[in-house]
Amino acid sequence: MGKLILVFREAIDSDLALLREFEQRVIEAERPYNSAIKSEPTTYYDIESLISDRDSQLLLAETDNEIVATGYAQIRSSKASLKHAQHAYLGFMYVSPKHRGQGINSMLIEQLISWCEQRSVQNFYLDVYALNRSAIKAYEKLGFRPSMVEMSLSRE
Template identity: 25%
Template sequence: MDIESVRIHQLGPDDWHRFRRIRLLALAEAPYAFASTLAWAEARTEYDWRDLLAARTQFLATTGDHDLGTVGAVAENTGAHLISMWVAPKARGTGVSDLLVGSVVDWATAAGHSGIHLEVSDGNAAAERLYHRHGFRRTGVAGLISPEDPRLEFEMRLTLPANP
């Protein structure tokens, strides 16, 4: 795959079917990386998916007719929160993940956020290396993924330059 052919699209509520498709792929392929479950996502209605996309900024990486990966971001009191990052196995190691993270950094910078935080699950070394490459560092905050999922996740943060 030629990284020059990859395009990043910002999804809106009318793109709910595209987001649903890639989110289900992500949850089926890498359930260890998310607090959500495939069964929970499959039960969501069209309205649920549209509402989700209205409440966040979601990016989709594509080449031709192929969806390669996705990442989301939400604005919070503490800055931007990078969420729902996933890249298809065939596109890993190609630079697609860097394009997706870069899209969130660009979005957060343009929106005037002071920083971006995220959580990475314990043992997901490839994801942690990706975020580290973009300047994210562990904050020392760790916790359980959810009350139903006792695995640990670690917070990472990137401080963004102040806008003039």
Template identity: 35%
Template structure:
């Protein structure tokens, strides 16, 4: 398995992974998400961005996993300490390939990507019901820093 940046010719594999991710999210929070593919416009915008990247795990020419990373700065408010960080927007491994260390390898690649951009930390959001992902993140040293709460009306 290799991990490297995505290219336009990876669109089909990336779209397939986003469909799996959106299906999983709709199963965990059906009131918020629905199974859907990802349009090519969004993926193209990431590939063309100076501050975003899609890292892909590949094996035998197949895309098995992805991590969408963003280079960010804390907001320019006086109460915030100015810091550069990496936001992990999406992490997904193809359903038939989970449990093989692909997610862990992608997270190591995310760490390398963040370090190469002089990020001070990596931040991510995860659905509260996604216990497998939470266990993976915690096993790699991620910890709670904030809690997002919702009141349905």
């Protein structure tokens, strides 16, 4: 197996169909961690806005002309109680199954962080399910640390 050559690029409108497919794969992967996710097809992201919004970067990773990963950074206003006025939220982190374990997600996150830093944003947040130990471990390798735990209660 040769060395993996990745090209990172911003998503464009012609990528929408594939991005919607990847979104469904993210949702399927997260259903075991959250029984409240609808069983019928649903959506997480406003993909069109992520493509067009100047405060967002929806990034794709390609190898051999195949899109193999996606993720976005969105610059948001921070809570008034925090020292920083803005932060970046990272989401839609997806790597195709046959390309996992090669560090693609880490490289993609580094690209997103670099884009944010060019805009003077230095604080980064993402959500990960507490039981998704492999994802937590991967994010910790990049320097992320647990910050806040979301608690839920359903009385259905």
